[in-house]
Amino acid sequence: MGLTLYDTTLRDGSQGEGIALSLDDKLRITRQLDRFGIDFIEGGWPGSNPKDEAYFEEVQNMNLENAKIVAFSSARHPNMKVEEDTNILKLLEAGVDYVAIFAKGWDLHVKEALQVPLQENLKMIEDTISFLKENGLNVFFDAEHFFDGYLSNPEYALKVLETAAEAGADLLVLCDTNGGILPSQVRTIIKDVKSKIDMDIGMHAHNDGELAVANSIVAYEEGAVQFQGTVGGLGERCGNVDLCSLIPTLQLKYGEKLVTDQQLKQLKPLYYFVTETANLIPRNNKPYVGKSAFTHKGGIHVSAVRKNPHTYEHIEPELVGNERRVLVSELAGKSNLLYKLKEVGFDLNDFSDEVIKKLIKKVKKLENQGYQFEGAEASLILMAFREFKDYNSFFEIEDFRTNSINKDNHTYSEAVLKMTVKKQKVHIAAEGDGPVNALDNCFRKALVSFYPEITESKLIDYKVRVLNGNDGTAAKVRVLIETADLEKSWTTVGVSTNIIQASWDALVDSIEYLLLIKEGIRII
Numbered sequence: 001m002g003l004t005l006y007d008t009t010l011r012d013g014s015q016g017e018g019i020a021l022s023l024d025d026k027l028r029i030t031r032q033l034d035r036f037g038i039d040f041i042e043g044g045w046p047g048s049n050p051k052d053e054a055y056f057e058e059v060q061n062m063n064l065e066n067a068k069i070v071a072f073s074s075a076r077h078p079n080m081k082v083e084e085d086t087n088i089l090k091l092l093e094a095g096v097d098y099v100a101i102f103a104k105g106w107d108l109h110v111k112e113a114l115q116v117p118l119q120e121n122l123k124m125i126e127d128t129i130s131f132l133k134e135n136g137l138n139v140f141f142d143a144e145h146f147f148d149g150y151l152s153n154p155e156y157a158l159k160v161l162e163t164a165a166e167a168g169a170d171l172l173v174l175c176d177t178n179g180g181i182l183p184s185q186v187r188t189i190i191k192d193v194k195s196k197i198d199m200d201i202g203m204h205a206h207n208d209g210e211l212a213v214a215n216s217i218v219a220y221e222e223g224a225v226q227f228q229g230t231v232g233g234l235g236e237r238c239g240n241v242d243l244c245s246l247i248p249t250l251q252l253k254y255g256e257k258l259v260t261d262q263q264l265k266q267l268k269p270l271y272y273f274v275t276e277t278a279n280l281i282p283r284n285n286k287p288y289v290g291k292s293a294f295t296h297k298g299g300i301h302v303s304a305v306r307k308n309p310h311t312y313e314h315i316e317p318e319l320v321g322n323e324r325r326v327l328v329s330e331l332a333g334k335s336n337l338l339y340k341l342k343e344v345g346f347d348l349n350d351f352s353d354e355v356i357k358k359l360i361k362k363v364k365k366l367e368n369q370g371y372q373f374e375g376a377e378a379s380l381i382l383m384a385f386r387e388f389k390d391y392n393s394f395f396e397i398e399d400f401r402t403n404s405i406n407k408d409n410h411t412y413s414e415a416v417l418k419m420t421v422k423k424q425k426v427h428i429a430a431e432g433d434g435p436v437n438a439l440d441n442c443f444r445k446a447l448v449s450f451y452p453e454i455t456e457s458k459l460i461d462y463k464v465r466v467l468n469g470n471d472g473t474a475a476k477v478r479v480l481i482e483t484a485d486l487e488k489s490w491t492t493v494g495v496s497t498n499i500i501q502a503s504w505d506a507l508v509d510s511i512e513y514l515l516l517i518k519e520g521i522r523i524i
């Protein structure tokens with residue numbers, strides 16, 4: 001058997017806390033895994049619940065391009081005939097060519113979890129595999145707790161594998177079910193298994209010791225041919241080995257051709273698809289696929305990356321569908337700002353060294369006052385624009401006022417705004433649920449006849465962070481406003497001890513940035 005990828009997101013991944021995939025979710029994930037180039041997809045345990053049973057019915061209509069679907073179950077129950085065990089019968093009804101059977105590889109489990117003699121566990125394995133083989137199925141044998149079992153009673157753990165092999169199993173999968181084994185132990189144990197049993201082995205690693213990737217890599221180095229894991233490392237307790245880390249490591253560092261280059265570029269989209277389908281928040285610092293995996297913040301790093309990205313990147317981000325990003329903050333140097341300005345379309349010749357230094361000094365000073373530009377790039381870009389001698393703002397604010405009114409125990413607000421737009425004086429009022437909403441309504445009402453395009457955008461998120469909580473209601477706050485039009489979203493920032501002022505500053509930036517984009521000024 002060549003190297004194969006085995007995804008158990010739909011089975012072991014579903015055993016992770018907070019994961020509740022619908023049947024439709026499972027089918028959509030199946031489609032994406034298949035397109036990505038996964039060889040085997042463990043779809044579920046048909047004996048466990050009606051949803052998994054329905055999955056095996058539905059998946060037969062899917063015309064998969066690449067993957068084989070695998071149905072999962074335990075070996076037969078103790079003291080029961082295999083042909084009478086519904087778990088096993090449902091495997092036959094699942095309409096698959098491949099099944100995965102797990103059984104105990106640790107004497108402790110046989111004695112305490114199953115509470116049967118050691119011999120009965122071997123008999124369960126033998127009966128189940130023989131029966132499934134007689135019924136024409138390919139059988140992957142998952143030796144549950146194999147590594148802990150080997151450490152406790154190596155003769156018995158090996159006997160479990162030998163029994164499965166003699167009964168006709170097509171592959172012996174060594175499971176680190178409790179996820180606590182060490183790479184050095186994996187190496188020694190697999191060497192011993194390989195010296196005694198002449199069969200292909202697979203690896204199923206859990207991540208309780210944060211070593212699932214390391215343990216799977218050691219298994220690979222020792223000749224394992226199948227790697228079972230999940231997208232994003234979902235799974236029981238701390239999860240399974242994350243295929244989003246394991247696959248690119250094997251492919252890009254060990255040179256194994258597991259998927260095509262094009263498929264590998266779908267790794268990040270696959271991670272996002274599965275994470276979002278599972279209703280989870282993607283983790284920025286996930287190796288390879290996280291938003292921050294190739295994001296540079298420290299000035300020293302960005303200075304070097306501009307000269308040669310290899311200085312601070314272990315692979316090219318595009319290989320896994322990711323991208324390089326640079327942040328500007330108080331930890332930035334000139335390089336961060338130059339990178340960012342170029343990225344958004346500025347001609348760097350427009351900025352003298354002096355202006356860049358002045359801008360970066362301003363960023364550091366403002367961050368010391370509570371601004372945070374890495375999450376508010378639109379405000380940063382506006383700051384750079386305002387350094388252009390020939391830049392005229394789209395409007396000039398004269399003053400504004402807000403009032404809150406309580407009537408019949410319901411509070412609402414009104415705002416009044418005086419400004420000049422295209423040399424015309426505007427004096428306008430509007431109401432809103434609260435003062436910021438009233439100001440937003442008023443501002444847009446004042447601008448709409450001059451810039452009708454502002455109706456295409458709206459505020460989609462508004463976050464307030466108290467910066468010095470000890471000062472109570474007099475504390476300084478940072479307001480981040482996210483605005484979106486039909487194509488993109490952008491974030492702006494304001495900081496003040498007055499929440500209305502902080503919100504107003506962020507609001508003004510958000511509208512001004514929109515007008516910059518709409519007026520076709522060089523911003524991508």
Ligand SMILES: CC(=O)SCCNC(=O)CCNC(=O)[C@H](O)C(C)(C)COP(=O)(O)OP(=O)(O)OC[C@H]1O[C@@H](n2cnc3c(N)ncnc32)[C@H](O)[C@@H]1OP(=O)(O)O
Pocket residue numbers: 012015045047048049074075076077078102103104113114124144177236
């Ligand atoms: C390491 C792993 O991740 S293995 C996969 C674990 N996944 C799951 O458990 C999710 C799906 N599970 C289920 O839907 C249910 O647990 C079922 C349908 C399988 C069983 O439900 P129930 O019959 O109500 O039993 P329950 O879950 O309480 O206990 C499990 C039974 O399986 C037995 N069992 C455990 N491991 C094995 C095994 N390897 N081979 C055979 N039987 C086993 C246990 O001894 C216990 O038997 P008992 O009821 O006679 O005491």
Ligand SMILES: CC(=O)C(=O)O
Pocket residue numbers: 012102142143144145175176177204206
């Ligand atoms: C089979 C399995 O999921 C395990 O041993 O962890």
